[in-house]
Amino acid sequence: MRTNFNPHLHKIEISPIVTISERAKTIAPEYEEKSGRHFIYFQRGEIDLPVFPEVRDETIKALQEGKTKYPISGGTEDLREALVQKLQEYNKITGLSADNVVLTYGGQEALQMAFELFRGGRGAGFTPIWTVVLESFVPYSGIHFTEVPLREDFSIDFVSLENLLASGLDFFYLNNPHNPTGKVFTSEELLKIGELCQKNKVFVISDEAYEYIVFDDKKHISLASLPELTGFKDIVTIPSFSKTYSMTGFRAGYAATKNGIASDLLKKAQYTQTAGVVSFIQPALKAALKLKDQIQERVAEFQKRRDLLYDGLKRIDNLEVHRPEGAIYVFPNFARLFPASQKKNGNYIYERLLQNGICVVPGQSFAGTDLFNTFARLSFSATPLELIKEAVERMEEIFSD
Ligand SMILES: Cc1ncc(COP(=O)(O)O)c(C=O)c1O
Known part of the structure; x- marks a missing residue:
């Protein structure tokens, strides 16, 4: 049996x-x-809310009408036009036409293809970073990827960034709102990043999967x-349609660029x-684009969960936690809760919480270095309020020992 295939x-x-x-x-x-308690899941970027009826009904209608033949690759013209309109109205991106838009299987396929534009080339992005970037896109496309660590308060070290961008990179991967920190980049930060990329001729892959999920007065x-x-x-x-419309299983996203060759x-x-x-x-994707207030109701629900989780974590002594401004995650630092003997064990918090019926993702999964080993990611989009409450009470108990 052959055992070696494409090394990538x-x-x-x-x-x-x-x-x-x-x-x-x-x-x-x-x-x-054994415990008579709930096991509480915080690990997946899944959404527990149902698909909107407008989207479900349009899908059923399309099936009943026999829209089951080969699709138009890249998306139907009317859908791509609707996407251009949405990009203009919501994202405020002007100057795009339907030809600049490609419909894909989730944001994931668009991102994977965007990395593929630079096969074998040099890319970079902030860490912590969405796990799939380091574990799939980078090796799949044979990219030489440099990590740019955010500071402990998730601010940007622009000196390192500038030096790196000037060193001959092909592309920079930016994820805003940010998984796993919940950071929403400010216009000043974005402008500096954009201008540095423009100056150094670095292409930007802007992953905006959580574009609608922003809290408080953040935009x-x-x-x-x-x-x-x-x-x-x-x-x-x-x-991506996944998180905004609770459509993770539909697998729909898109890429839009004014670079016609790309x-x-x-x-x-x-x-x-x-x-x-x-x-x-x-057709259901077109119907989804018309939903406006419905999205805001869901964001309000996520904000309630964010508040409960963040406020609860804040009460735990010696836990450092930043209030997520967007996306569906909180990324606390447990450094001061590590016993000296476990300092190098990136799985310590994960295992300790798991024994107590709480599942999180260890911070080490979000970087190729050990810089975030004392962090963990908790997702609040698939955990109802009563379980979040139970989890934070349990965590207070665990860490007060
Ligand atoms: C940062 C980020 N980008 C993109 C995606 C892609 O999502 P999808 O392929 O479901 O659109 C995800 C999914 O979790 C994500 O966290």
Whole structure:
């Protein structure tokens, strides 16, 4: 039997979050039976709210109307036009046409293809970083990737960033709102990043999967919308339907760039990979774009969960936690709760919480270095309020020992 295949594929690792989830599922029944308590899941970026009826009904209608033939690769023209309109109205990105937009299987496929534009090249991005970037996109495309660590308060070290961008990079991956920290980049930060990339001819992959999920008075700003960057065509904006509309299983996202060569190549890549997104969900995607107040209701629900989780974590002595401004995660630092003997053990908090029926993702999963080993990510989008309350009370108990 042949055992060696494409070396890039051998280097891909299935996200630790999948493994963690599977382990949790096997442990949970025994934990619940023995302790009489709930096992509480905080590990997955899943949404527990149902799909909107407008989206569900449009999908069923399309099926009943027999929209089951080969799709138009890259998305139907009317859907791409609707996406251009949405990008103009919500993201405030002007100057795009339907030809600049490619419909993909989730933000994930758009991102993977965007990395593929630079196969074998040099890229960089802030860490902590979404696990899939380091474990899948980078090895799949053979990218030489440099991590730019955010500071402990998640601010940016612009001196390091500037030096790196001046060193001959092909692209910079930016994720805003940010997984796992919940950071929402300010217009000043975005402008500095954008101007540095423009000056150094570095293409920007702007992952905006959480574009609608921002809290309090925060606003999401798309990098490509900044008036100072209007002439900078080397930005691909990648939003997703998954989190905004609780449509994670539909697998729908898109890429939009004013760089016509890049959008053509993305179209060709999409055609080659899958020949287009499922025909009978495309009308439903158009229907989703019309929902406005409904999205705000869901964001309000996430904000309630964020508040309960953040306020609860804040009460734990010696835990450092920043209030997430967007996305669906909180990323506290447990450094001062580590016993000296465990300082190097990146799984310490994960294991300790797991024994107590709480599943989180260890911070070490979000970087190739050990800089975030004392952190953990908790997702609050699939955990109802009463379980969040129970979890924080339990964590207060655990860490007061
Ligand atoms: C930062 C980030 N980008 C992109 C995605 C892609 O999501 P999807 O492929 O479901 O659109 C995710 C999903 O968790 C994410 O966390």
